[in-house]
Amino acid sequence: MSIKDQVIAIIAGQAMLEPSDIKMDHTLEDVGIDSLGLVESIFAIEETFDITVPFNANDPQAGDFDISSVAAIIKAVEQLKAEQAG
Amino acid sequence: MNRVVITGAGTINSLGADVPATYEAMREGRCGIGQLEIADVDRLSIQIGGQIKGYDEAAHFNRQQISLYDRFTQFTLLAARQAIGQSGLTFSGALADHSGVVLGTSGGGLNTQDENYRAVYEAGKNRVHPFIVPKLMNNAAASHVSMEWNLRGPSFTVATACASSNHAMGQAFNMVRCGMAKVMVTGGSEAMLCFGGIKAWEGLRVMSKDACRPFSATRNGMVQGEGAGVFVFEDYAHAKARGADILCEVIGFAMSSDASDIVTPSKQGAARAIAGAIKDAGLDSAEVGYINAHGTGTAANDKTECAAVADVFGAHADKLMMSSTKSMHGHLIGGTGAVELLACIMALRDGVVAPTIGYEEPDPECALDVVPNVARDAKVDVALSNAFAFGGLNAVIALRKH
Numbered sequence: 001m002s003i004k005d006q007v008i009a010i011i012a013g014q015a016m017l018e019p020s021d022i023k024m025d026h027t028l029e030d031v032g033i034d035s036l037g038l039v040e041s042i043f044a045i046e047e048t049f050d051i052t053v054p055f056n057a058n059d060p061q062a063g064d065f066d067i068s069s070v071a072a073i074i075k076a077v078e079q080l081k082a083e084q085a086g
Numbered sequence: 087m088n089r090v091v092i093t094g095a096g097t098i099n100s101l102g103a104d105v106p107a108t109y110e111a112m113r114e115g116r117c118g119i120g121q122l123e124i125a126d127v128d129r130l131s132i133q134i135g136g137q138i139k140g141y142d143e144a145a146h147f148n149r150q151q152i153s154l155y156d157r158f159t160q161f162t163l164l165a166a167r168q169a170i171g172q173s174g175l176t177f178s179g180a181l182a183d184h185s186g187v188v189l190g191t192s193g194g195g196l197n198t199q200d201e202n203y204r205a206v207y208e209a210g211k212n213r214v215h216p217f218i219v220p221k222l223m224n225n226a227a228a229s230h231v232s233m234e235w236n237l238r239g240p241s242f243t244v245a246t247a248c249a250s251s252n253h254a255m256g257q258a259f260n261m262v263r264c265g266m267a268k269v270m271v272t273g274g275s276e277a278m279l280c281f282g283g284i285k286a287w288e289g290l291r292v293m294s295k296d297a298c299r300p301f302s303a304t305r306n307g308m309v310q311g312e313g314a315g316v317f318v319f320e321d322y323a324h325a326k327a328r329g330a331d332i333l334c335e336v337i338g339f340a341m342s343s344d345a346s347d348i349v350t351p352s353k354q355g356a357a358r359a360i361a362g363a364i365k366d367a368g369l370d371s372a373e374v375g376y377i378n379a380h381g382t383g384t385a386a387n388d389k390t391e392c393a394a395v396a397d398v399f400g401a402h403a404d405k406l407m408m409s410s411t412k413s414m415h416g417h418l419i420g421g422t423g424a425v426e427l428l429a430c431i432m433a434l435r436d437g438v439v440a441p442t443i444g445y446e447e448p449d450p451e452c453a454l455d456v457v458p459n460v461a462r463d464a465k466v467d468v469a470l471s472n473a474f475a476f477g478g479l480n481a482v483i484a485l486r487k488h
Binding site for chain 2: 016037039040042043047
């Protein structure tokens with residue numbers, strides 16, 4: 001499975017939706033993921049990709065990890081994986 | 087002072103997944119203690135417990151709930167659902183603001199701690215699930231009950247080891263009695279049957295390897311159990327006005343501290359709590375027909391408890407019945423008083439006194455009517471429930487037939 005599909009699967013699982021219901025321009029709020037769900041999603045991303053996501057729940061907008069949309073999250077994960085490989 | 091009645095009861099324990107099933111098991115003198123089914127049981131020298139077998143959390147809760155509900159919280163919510171359902175109450179407006187929840191537990195989310203210590207120490211993981219703290223905290227169960235049923239008044243958790251539930255129910259009783267709350271959801275829960283939870287108790291060398299036989303000369307220690315008991319304590323006038331089915335009345339409560347030893351029980355401390363509850367209820371001691379004993383099955387507790395009862399009741403001690411249902415459901419530690427209150431309600435309401443099973447041989451130091459092995463039909467008007475905790479903290483509650 002590609003990074004994109006895996007991230008979508010994580011978000012869909014958290015939102016209790018089908019992966020096909022998740023659109024790239026959706027925000028987490030759009031799919032009903034609250035602050036606790038966001039923290040759990042970050043944890044699932046870290047576990048799945050064996051990466052450390054720079055995320056502080058005190059200030060979700062800060063840091064380099066862009067969570068503004070599904071597409072942004074996928075891009076951020078791809079970048080972290082690329083850095084890890086490099 | 088307001089009168090206080092119980093209008094709902096719920097439970098899950100090794101004898102049954104609800105109150106009727108538990109009553110039936112108690113009537114039949116059935117034993118819920120058996121071989122433990124947990125990880126690494128082969129490394130334990132104590133391998134029995136009153137475990138809830140065949141429990142499937144996914145049958146009751148969704149994935150997100152499970153990520154937040156430790157086993158002790160799950161048990162609490164299942165018992166609370168039954169109790170509040172039976173009461174017929176819904177909480178909104180002023181009633182919600184004047185209703186709360188106070189629960190007892192000793193270990194709180196001990197399974198969550200056990201699992202995650204394994205993950206970081208044994209498996210060497212460096213990343214843990216984000217909800218461990220809200221899952222393991224001792225007040226998680228009380229908080230989830232408050233959220234689920236919109237209880238917006240006084241709510242907290244009591245941790246006094248083996249007396250936690252009785253202390254919690256005593257607080258709930260006094261809060262309704264003094265008018266601080268109209269309705270209090272109360273009781274307690276424990277889920278300590280994990281490797282670490284049993285290993286710690288093993289260390290004390292007070293556990294039995296084969297059975298819990300309270301008051302029997304052949305007793306050789308206590309056996310742990312798990313589960314929850316939850317009740318709805320309600321202002322009598324409020325319950326009457328809405329035509330609620332009243333299970334019994336709560337008439338007295340007392341607590342005392344031994345102030346002597348961290349584990350060895352004290353006859354004086356226990357006697358002061360029992361006498362205190364009788365006085366608080368305005369009873370003549372001869373009115374007490376049944377006592378649900380603390381009755382752990384240890385050498386020390388059982389003889390001390392019998393001596394305390396003999397001191398408080400004098401000649402009447404030989405007339406009343408005192409049984410320990412721990413012989414059937416095990417010792418639920420912080421949840422035990424709540425499940426044991428059910429035996430008191432059954433005695434008052436159904437006229438059936440639960441037995442002390444596993445009783446083999448009389449002990450001259452426990453020479454009371456302990457209702458050995460077989461339940462008994464008897465008219466009981468007033469019942470007491472004893473709890474004497476490690477740390478010397480004692481709590482006794484008094485109930486009357488309604």
